[in-house]
Amino acid sequence: MLMTDRERLAGEIKALAEQHDNCRTALIPIVQEIKQKYRKLDDFAMQVIADQLGIHPVEVYSVVSFYAFLGSAAHGKYIIRLCRTISCDMQGKERVMRQMENDLGIRFGETTADGKFSLEWANCMGMCDQGPAMLVNERVYTRVTPERVHEILEECRRSFGVHATEQKEVYLV
Amino acid sequence: MSPTPVQETSSRAPKSQQSLTIARAAGGEAIGGTVTATINGQEVKVPLGTTILAAAEEIGVRIPTLCHHPDLCVAGVCRVCVVEVEGQRTLQAACAFPITSPIKVLTHTRKVRQSRRHVIDLLLSEHYGECYACGRNNNCELQALAKEYGVDFFRFGHPSKPKYEIDCSSYSVIRDNNKCVLCRRCVRTCIDLQEVGTIEVAGRSDKSYITTFKDKPLGSVVCINCGQCINRCPTGALRANDPTDDVWAAIDDPRKHVVIQTAPSPRAAIGECFGLEPGTPLTYELNTALRMCGFDRIFDTNFTADLTIIEEGTELILRLHKALVGKDAAIALPQFTSCSPGWVKYLEHFYAEYIPNLSSAKSPQQMFGAVIKTYYAEKHGIDPKDIVTVALMPCSAKKFECNRSEMDDSGFKDVDYGLTTRELAKMISEAGLELPKLSKSDFDAPFGTATGSGVIFGATGGVMEAALRTVIELVTGTKVESLFDKANIIPVRGFEGVKYVELPITDVGPVPDILKHLVPDWNWLKGATLKVAVAHGTANAKKVMEDIKAGGMFSECHFIEFMGCPGGCIGGGGQPIPTSPEIRSARARAIYAEDAAYDVRKSHENPDVLTIYQEFLTDGPCGRKSHKLLHTHYVPRGKYIE
Structure with a gap:
């Protein structure tokens, strides 16, 4: 059967919502799941979610815009979130940041053209004693040095895309 | 009349956010008993769960509020109403603090006053704009608070530049986030x-x-233009799209023939803009004021309200005839009223599959526009292109309605401008008129005579009452007065969210002349029971629609009146600010009093309506010409x- 992308997306959201009894409290898990799969949450998806949960699209937008980790903009396969709070700052987050921007050719808040990496700032993730700390998707890296940045990025590259040399996606949940 | 099955407490808001006000029906003894609060040393006994705010009000202590509103659930976000509660470390928001045990409250200690002042100072540090360049000047809750707390400088600064763009995309509502x-x-x-x-x-x-959703312009998202948000905004952040400059320009232009129609609700409310008590009708003073402002003709929207009843009632009879006699399963029943443009857009958005149920009759405003630019123009030899029709409405959605692309059946834009009550009050003040002191004068011919049925369109249940008065008489041939005392159909009145009424038709009379070409006799209605319902506010409309969708009792109805705004037009989004349940019922009382004062109280007895069917709409109600216009x-x- 032929299906448009939208129909497929709507079907998926519907199934997800049904798993949660179409209850509005399931909003965040559904958004997380859709975001993880599609790496964005477009207008249509938000409206379908709202429809399924019996709330209004603007309420979904409200929640999504509230949480820094949700956001509706498109992002890369790997979202790298570097901690910008005081102790990570004192332990050299500035150098890590520059190294990442140089390596990827993008600034913080941007996504690489191949859709692999997004760079974002994060606030304290409780790793103050092991700073600078950062998150790659859901995996925490601590005591990151500019030298390690390259290694981490390579690891990501190896596990994703047409030139992937490793099949398993190491730190994708 | 049977009780309505709809649960009043089906609000979608979580329990914790629902209103904390507890009804004091049982002589002050609510469930759980009473509790004693000591406010500023004065004791007051209140039902368990009453807020500090409500308890204080009872002993005449006024606590300032900003985010609190009698129509809305508790928010507790603005912190203007903070008070000291003994035993609590921090100040508490009086609007969101339910009294559950005996407490001691202090409402104006130094700490409290200083905190409130700081809260106001902080609010002002984010509030862009100068009061004298604001539509809410002198009717602004923030301004009033600043005055009350003696704000004489901006402790935390005042924005010098606007932060947000003003959203003017909607025909009805303008959003200015800077305020x-x-x-x-x-x-x-x-x-x-x-x-x-x-x-x-x-x-x-x-x-x-x-x-709005994804920060899109208001004109392109799902908004029904009801303007209820405007009525409840404490500042000038939300306002109606104001066409008064254009209306003045039309008045000043000697080539233009400017005609205004006034709806019943603004007349019952405009006095509030001039310092009168809610519920003071100023219908005839308003006519004088409009003449003095320079309007060429002043007509009564009630005339087309009566016309609406005839058209909509005939449509209902035709639908019933086709469904009951013709056994046509494709006929959509129940028929829904279409006078409220907010409700119409709500249905178009949320229940588009029920559009066939919506009466095809236009709203009184749009009917009037079409009639003025055709019948009236013809009769008085005025070129319709020189006529400017203005509608005084209690409503912001009417601004959208008159701009709907299909509303040009006269060959011109049927209604040029929709004015709200507030905007007209502004025009009258601008003209230097002291409205309550003006002499009384009547509407202009040929649409001068109205009936009480037209007047009550303004309150929830009014359209239904008007329709029933006409339908009962046309079908049964007996006077409504024999069924309902003084033709007051009380069961459809009142502010209950959803009302349901059954009317058995035991006897039928002869078919009146006006309907002879449509139905041969009424025998098919003999023994039938007419089931009607009334819902006001789209939240109640939603309940009824969901019930219809599920095949519940409302799907068995024949005719349902829906109004977009709580309370009907008297609570419309163009009405004077503020609004509350008490203000709305005062306005409704004014409307029903005006109805009772009319000699002719039934639409089908309006002589002008009968004339227009003889002279102009010669093929009768729901005929070809009336269908066109x-x-x-x-x-x-x-x-x-x-």
């Missing part, structure tokens, strides 16, 4: 009271702001937007 104080009254109105869900808070903390079609809009 917003984030009290979330509009959000609670839109989501909880009206259940439309157009606006919400986006972002977090100091970056939060009120917005007085009926319309609707657009399925759906709730998904691109």
